[in-house]
Amino acid sequence: MTTPASGAAAQPEACATGPARRDAEATKAVIIRAARHLLARHAHADITLKAVAERAGVSAPLILKYFGNKDALFARIMSFEADAEALLDAPLDELGHHMVHHLLTGQAEHGADPILRIVFAPLHREQGDILRANFRTQVVDRLSERLDGPDAGVRAELAVSTLLGLGVMYGIARGQHVRGTPIAEIAERYAPGVQVFLTP
Known part of the structure; x- marks a missing residue:
């Protein structure tokens, strides 16, 4: 009796975390592309998180959630x-x-x-x-x-x-x-x- 129930519960959990993880990775990729775009056109000191967020179509707090701060984001951008x-x-x-x-x-x-x-x-x-x-x-x-x-x-x-x-x-x-x-x-x-x- 418990085995089918626990199996049924585990399956939705896996489905829920899989797409969520993919969505998070996709969002991070969009943010990185936006930051790279701006870095190719503006001095680092002139780029704000707000500008990156607007370019990426996300909120600035979401960038902070994923990357911590501007320096951490651009450290990632500056890696080849x-x-x-x-x-x-x-x-x-x-x-x-x-x-x-x-x-x-x-x-x-x-x-x-x-x-x-x-x-x-x-x-x-x-x-x-x-x-x-x-x-x-x-x-x-x-x-x-x-x-x-x-x-x-x-x-x-x-x-x-x-x-x-x-x-x-x-x-x-x-x-x-x-x-x-x-x-x-x-x-x-x-x-x-x-x-x-x-x-x-």
Whole structure:
């Protein structure tokens, strides 16, 4: 008698917490996207939680609930850890093509690519130094560790520089010819220039 009842009670509880957890994660992702959008356009000191909340379509107290305070939120925004994991998620001999395609797809589908946040580091004064340090360790150094042969550090920096140049033209300067060309074609043309530094 008790077993069916307890089983019936457990099932709704699992269903209730599952969607709630997904909703919380989705809301956090929206807040992070809003903060990244603002960070790419304004100095860190000029961005308020109210502005992030308005951009995300949530309340400022909800941001405090999920992240604690503005500094904690932007510490998360200034990390490249998850972004680098996605950017570098390919075998080394295919990595150049993957990086180019990943960057352009992010620009086309989301209007921005998290890696390009480094371009705006000069806007953010001391927070810009944190952004630069994170970028070097989490993106460039991580790539360098994957490279074989001599001068891995220089080659990693050149590969990332080449990629960022394309990102600036596509997403910031919004070059009409680059943006008017299919991503697959741009990747085929551009990826060898990145790959030459990865597997010379």
